[in-house]
Amino acid sequence: MKRVLVTGAGGFVGARILDMWRGQFALCAFPSDTLRTADENAVLRFILKEHPDVIVHTAALSNTQYCQQEPEDSFRANVASVWSILNLVLMFNDYSKGLYNAQFLQLLALGVIPLVFAIWLGNKIHDMINQKMFNRLTYCLLLAAGSIILI
Numbered sequence: 001m002k003r004v005l006v007t008g009a010g011g012f013v014g015a016r017i018l019d020m021w022r023g024q025f026a027l028c029a030f031p032s033d034t035l036r037t038a039d040e041n042a043v044l045r046f047i048l049k050e051h052p053d054v055i056v057h058t059a060a061l062s063n064t065q066y067c068q069q070e071p072e073d074s075f076r077a078n079v080a081s082v083w084s085i086l087n088l089v090l091m092f093n094d095y096s097k098g099l100y101n102a103q104f105l106q107l108l109a110l111g112v113i114p115l116v117f118a119i120w121l122g123n124k125i126h127d128m129i130n131q132k133m134f135n136r137l138t139y140c141l142l143l144a145a146g147s148i149i150l151i
Contacts (some may be wrong), residue, residue, distance in 0.1 A: 001026045002117060005052035005086070007035060017056060019120030028052060035059045035081040043084050057085055071131055075138075090149070113146055 001008055002025050009029030018027055028050045035043070047055075060078050067074035092101065117147035126134050 002053045003028065003051065005047065005050055005053065005055045007057045007081075009108065011058060011060070011062070014056075017058065019063075025054075028035075029109065030059070035147040036077040038081070040084040040087075043081070044088055047088055055085060055089060057082065071135065075135055079139065079142060080137075086146075 002040050004025040006014050006017050006019065006027060008028050014029070018029065030038075030046060034046070038046075041118045042119055045086060059081060061074050067078070125137070129137075
């Protein structure tokens with residue numbers, strides 16, 4: 001039986017998916033509010049523990065008033081968690097295809113330098129502009145990166 005991880009299982013869509021698929025799949029879900037506060041390592045540990053075949057991502061903070069009052073929580077839950085889960089899915093997919101070899105590790109090591117620079121630059125930009133503008137810029141970059149993945 002396929003194992004399905006449903007994020008946002010306590011929400012409107014996620015709860016209905018759990019109800020509809022109960023008995024058809026081995027279902028698992030993140031504990032309530034985990035993705036809003038979890039970092040990428042916590043998400044990875046949970047996914048490794050559950051080892052799902054499929055991830056259905058329905059988690060989101062949908063209360064717009066709360067999102068406006070707590071933009072950092074909103075960003076972490078609605079953008080950063082999606083980014084983390086997508087990266088983990090891609091990583092597992094690449095691993096299962098045998099793409100992690102010596103050449104890949106050499107390229108990964110070379111990528112550390114631009115990564116450190118990008119983190120430094122992102123922090124500098126964040127300090128120079130307001131949170132709303134930084135979020136918009138981040139959303140645009142995420143959409144562009146996601147589009148490149150799909151191509």
